Amino acid sequence: MDLNIRRKSTKTRVTGSLIESYPHDLQMYKLPPLENISLQEFESLALERVTLLRSLATSTTLKGFRIYSEEWVEYIIGELRSQGLKYYAKLCEKSACGTTEADLQARRKDHIAHFILRLAYCRTEELRRWFIARELELFKMRFATMRGDAVESFFKINNLCYTNISDEEKSEIMHFLRESTPYPNLDNMKFYKVKFYEVLDLVKSRRVYLSCGFAYIPHKDFISVLAAQYRTQLKQSLAIACHHLGEIEQDERLVTLLKGLHQSYSGADYSSVKAVVPIESLDSLSVKSFPLCMRQLHEQLRLSHHLKHGGRLQYGLFLKGIGVTLEDSLRFWREEFTRIMELDKFEKQYAYNVRYNYGKEGSKKNYSPFSCLKIINTTVGPGDCHGCPYRHCDISNLKNRLQGYGFNSQAITEIIDMTKKGHFQVACSKYFDAVHHTDLGIGINHPNQYFEESQKIVKGEVKVEVKKEVKSTAVKMEAIDQIEEMDFDEVM
Amino acid sequence: MVGQHDENMLSDMLPIYYSRLFPQNVFCRWLSCGSAPQPLSNRELSFTLADDVYLRYLSISNQKELQTLLQKKCPHKLDIGAVYNTKPSVGRHDAVVLARELVFDIDLTDYDEIRTCCQEAKVCEKCWMFMVIACEIIDKALKEDFGFQSILWVFSGRRGIHCWVSDHEARTLDSPGRGAVADYLCLITGGDNQNKKVHLGSDNLHSSIRRALNIIDKYFEQLLQDQGFFSTPERLEKLSKMIPDEALRSQVQKNLDSMSDNSLDRWKTFINTYENYCRETGINVRKIRYLVEEIKIQYCYPRLDVNVTKGFNHLLKSPFSIHPKTGKVSVVFKPSNAKNIKLDEIPSIHSLLDDSSPDNAQHQANMRTAVKNFQEVVFSLEKLEAIRKKNDANVSLEF
Ligand code: SF4
Ligand SMILES: [Zn+2]
Numbered sequence: 001m002d003l004n005i006r007r008k009s010t011k012t013r014v015t016g017s018l019i020e021s022y023p024h025d026l027q028m029y030k031l032p033p034l035e036n037i038s039l040q041e042f043e044s045l046a047l048e049r050v051t052l053l054r055s056l057a058t059s060t061t062l063k064g065f066r067i068y069s070e071e072w073v074e075y076i077i078g079e080l081r082s083q084g085l086k087y088y089a090k091l092c093e094k095s096a097c098g099t100t101e102a103d104l105q106a107r108r109k110d111h112i113a114h115f116i117l118r119l120a121y122c123r124t125e126e127l128r129r130w131f132i133a134r135e136l137e138l139f140k141m142r143f144a145t146m147r148g149d150a151v152e153s154f155f156k157i158n159n160l161c162y163t164n165i166s167d168e169e170k171s172e173i174m175h176f177l178r179e180s181t182p183y184p185n186l187d188n189m190k191f192y193k194v195k196f197y198e199v200l201d202l203v204k205s206r207r208v209y210l211s212c213g214f215a216y217i218p219h220k221d222f223i224s225v226l227a228a229q230y231r232t233q234l235k236q237s238l239a240i241a242c243h244h245l246g247e248i249e250q251d252e253r254l255v256t257l258l259k260g261l262h263q264s265y266s267g268a269d270y271s272s273v274k275a276v277v278p279i280e281s282l283d284s285l286s287v288k289s290f291p292l293c294m295r296q297l298h299e300q301l302r303l304s305h306h307l308k309h310g311g312r313l314q315y316g317l318f319l320k321g322i323g324v325t326l327e328d329s330l331r332f333w334r335e336e337f338t339r340i341m342e343l344d345k346f347e348k349q350y351a352y353n354v355r356y357n358y359g360k361e362g363s364k365k366n367y368s369p370f371s372c373l374k375i376i377n378t379t380v381g382p383g384d385c386h387g388c389p390y391r392h393c394d395i396s397n398l399k400n401r402l403q404g405y406g407f408n409s410q411a412i413t414e415i416i417d418m419t420k421k422g423h424f425q426v427a428c429s430k431y432f433d434a435v436h437h438t439d440l441g442i443g444i445n446h447p448n449q450y451f452e453e454s455q456k457i458v459k460g461e462v463k464v465e466v467k468k469e470v471k472s473t474a475v476k477m478e479a480i481d482q483i484e485e486m487d488f489d490e491v492m
Numbered sequence: 493m494v495g496q497h498d499e500n501m502l503s504d505m506l507p508i509y510y511s512r513l514f515p516q517n518v519f520c521r522w523l524s525c526g527s528a529p530q531p532l533s534n535r536e537l538s539f540t541l542a543d544d545v546y547l548r549y550l551s552i553s554n555q556k557e558l559q560t561l562l563q564k565k566c567p568h569k570l571d572i573g574a575v576y577n578t579k580p581s582v583g584r585h586d587a588v589v590l591a592r593e594l595v596f597d598i599d600l601t602d603y604d605e606i607r608t609c610c611q612e613a614k615v616c617e618k619c620w621m622f623m624v625i626a627c628e629i630i631d632k633a634l635k636e637d638f639g640f641q642s643i644l645w646v647f648s649g650r651r652g653i654h655c656w657v658s659d660h661e662a663r664t665l666d667s668p669g670r671g672a673v674a675d676y677l678c679l680i681t682g683g684d685n686q687n688k689k690v691h692l693g694s695d696n697l698h699s700s701i702r703r704a705l706n707i708i709d710k711y712f713e714q715l716l717q718d719q720g721f722f723s724t725p726e727r728l729e730k731l732s733k734m735i736p737d738e739a740l741r742s743q744v745q746k747n748l749d750s751m752s753d754n755s756l757d758r759w760k761t762f763i764n765t766y767e768n769y770c771r772e773t774g775i776n777v778r779k780i781r782y783l784v785e786e787i788k789i790q791y792c793y794p795r796l797d798v799n800v801t802k803g804f805n806h807l808l809k810s811p812f813s814i815h816p817k818t819g820k821v822s823v824v825f826k827p828s829n830a831k832n833i834k835l836d837e838i839p840s841i842h843s844l845l846d847d848s849s850p851d852n853a854q855h856q857a858n859m860r861t862a863v864k865n866f867q868e869v870v871f872s873l874e875k876l877e878a879i880r881k882k883n884d885a886n887v888s889l890e891f
Pocket of ligand 2: 609610614615616617618619620
């Protein structure tokens with residue numbers, strides 16, 4: 001990446017070349033911008049795009065609109081207008097290939113801002129994931145609002161040529177297309193044949209007919225092909241950007257700016273702690289200060305003296321995050337596990353994993369405790385009891401559990417209501433209030449953050465008063481397949 | 493005889509097994525073909541030794557080195573890992589994974605909540621039926637939907653089966669790709685806190701699910717009887733917890749409680765109750781449109797360990813290695829023949845090496861068949877690879 005920042009901008013721009021660089025409202029951002037821009041423009045472009053991406057997230061989580069639905073788009077456009085970001089509103093509303101100066105300038109800003117944020121968000125896995133998910137939503141939204149002719153020229157500009165299957169071929173497989181393509185009126189649609197790995201999102205959710213390695217998609221599913229390409233490209237370039245950060249960070253002003261940009265949205269990662277929590281206090285802490293996901297794991301461990309891999313990972317890293325030392329951790333797991341197995345077996349099969357979590361084995365990375373986002377999105381299988389209880393429990397089981405804890409029925413109803421609506425983290429916040437007899441409505445986005453907030457109250461550092469403050473990056477059900485799952489390869 | 497396995501004897505028997513019976517040649521051909529275009533030596537092998545010492549990042553360049561390594565270390569467990577950009581012993585933690593067979597691991601312990609004949613490490617002919625169904629469903633999907641051809645099915649050595657897909661496209665599939673394939677094939681989700689683990693929605697059923705249901709139907713009633721899925725009050729309770737509609741649930745409970753405890757009869761009554769209920773309630777049934785299918789799937793559909801499939805470099809037990817706990821050989825079988833497998837006819841290291849064992853002759857014969865099955869897959873893989881290389885060469889000539 002080659003972003004030269006100068007104090008003053010060079011104002012001489014040739015519109016002719018802008019037309020060549022930016023023929024279409026929708027871009028795949030294949031090439032980085034080469035021009036020089038002022039630090040001031042750099043900063044405002046960056047902030048404006050953060051606002052844009054953030055409004056996408058808000059529309060899904062806080063507003064609770066179904067992603068890509070009309071209300072969802074409407075909210076975002078309205079938000080952009082009210083923030084004075086008309087050029088983004090225009091780019092989002094109906095992407096096309098106009099050639100006015102305003103069109104071109106909007107695209108130029110879009111292009112540069114996208115690349116600035118790559119620098120800000122390439123730093124950690126968590127940030128990259130957030131950024132890719134939002135940029136993909138943006139891309140899909142803009143593609144979906146495009147008119148037919150604009151779509152065509154988009155394909156042409158990006159050299160995407162595909163031919164549809166013949167009518168005979170189509171009628172031969174029509175029966176299967178009907179079964180497996182989730183749209184009505186397939187008769188009038190043209191179908192295209194692409195390799196299955198070009199439309200992984202459709203494969204994953206079984207929304208496409210597959211035969212012999214090919215996926216048969218109608219025109220409107222082409223967005224999957226594009227989004228997949230875009231995602232791959234974005235992922236690679238973020239990895240590269242991360243590598244070259246050092247070069248850019250020569251300029252201190254940039255460092256502060258870039259770091260400041262994302263900090264307000266990412267929060268701490270809880271991979272290093274100062275406090276030390278003795279394991280003897282875990283039983284009482286699990287009642288007072290653990291979020292339900294961790295309390296559940298703790299209780300399960302005490303009950304059955306065993307947890308499956310996913311549970312050990314989720315709980316083990318959480319414990320590390322609240323300040324349980326490696327030695328204590330080993331002692332804790334050993335004491336439980338050896339009630340049902342030989343010490344020898346524990347040392348051979350499980351101790352490694354405990355040390356691994358603390359970065360003492362394998363690739364020696366200091367693993368961060370999982371955030372809510374990640375926990376909510378993990379796959380939970382038979383025999384598992386990790387995950388987020390609001391996402392991974394039957395309502396009746398959840399209810400029983402809460403009743404067992406002795407909450408009053410109003411609190412329970414509130415928690416269950418939020419759970420049913422798919423607002424898992426809001427449910428978690430209600431649980432927090434029920435445990436602490438408060439009405440804080442804290443936004444929960446990390447189990448360790450939950451723990452810290454709770455400790456503040458328990459230790460009396462925070463005076464409890466009725467106050468509303470929501471800053472959570474909550475996830476809703478519908479948003480889930482948009483977010484990438486982290487690779488567990490190394491941990492297995 | 494089976495059941496007389498003694499782990500302590502392994503150290504004496506394994507060297508003989510490895511040099512006389514382990515199909516070293518075919519094994520090396522399979523792995524090198526599956527590593528191309530990287531050399532065989534970039535493929536990670538890992539050994540677990542007698543005293544549980546665990547050696548990672550081993551590799552071999554040819555059959556001779558394999559023989560030497562096996563004799564020198566005498567691994568009690570032999571696992572296969574990924575193909576790296578360099579010799580794994582050189583790269584270690586920094587080596588980059590370039591390819592790896594697409595693998596599937598299905599283990600009967602994941603069926604513990606539904607199987608009634610055995611639990612945990614145990615397995616019998618009755619619950620083997622679950623593996624038969626799993627194998628047929630996954631095999632069909634891999635071939636028909638994904639177009640894969642080089643598919644190896646292996647008995648895991650104790651209570652499950654493994655599947656290795658060696659097609660070039662499968663080997664080079666990236667992590668999201670593996671995840672998508674795994675999710676496509678995985679219909680049962682949810683942990684111990686969820687009773688109903690299958691949700692098919694109310695739209696058309698995907699072709700692959702229809703096909704799976706047709707396969708399940710071939711075995712369902714037999715399995716139902718064998719396992720007695722609904723024969724006790726607790727098991728009935730499990731069934732009724734899967735019914736989301738309260739009115740229907742209480743009808744089912746009422747009708748089934750009062751009848752004989754034969755599972756098949758109860759199932760038939762359940763279907764009747766369900767159908768009547770749908771007819772009477774009419775429009776109200778979207779939520780339970782596929783309830784019958786969902787139940788069948790929860791009780792019969794393959795339960796994949798998706799983490800094994802999603803992971804790019806998960807180590808998996810090698811075909812023809814000996815399971816250290818049972819002494820059984822991880823034989824390769826044909827998916828079409830899965831239903832004829834008898835667990836006590838699977839060769840074990842003891843019966844193979846002891847010619848006074850009553851099973852010796854038959855187990856020898858079964859071992860030969862297993863090696864032949866392995867060969868067939870490897871030959872066809874070699875053909876596939878040759879064609880692919882030719883095509884690649886042609887493509888590069890065109891430019
Ligand atoms: S919302 Fe987060 S902290 Fe709360 S239970 Fe779920 S995963 Fe745990
Ligand atoms: Zn059994």
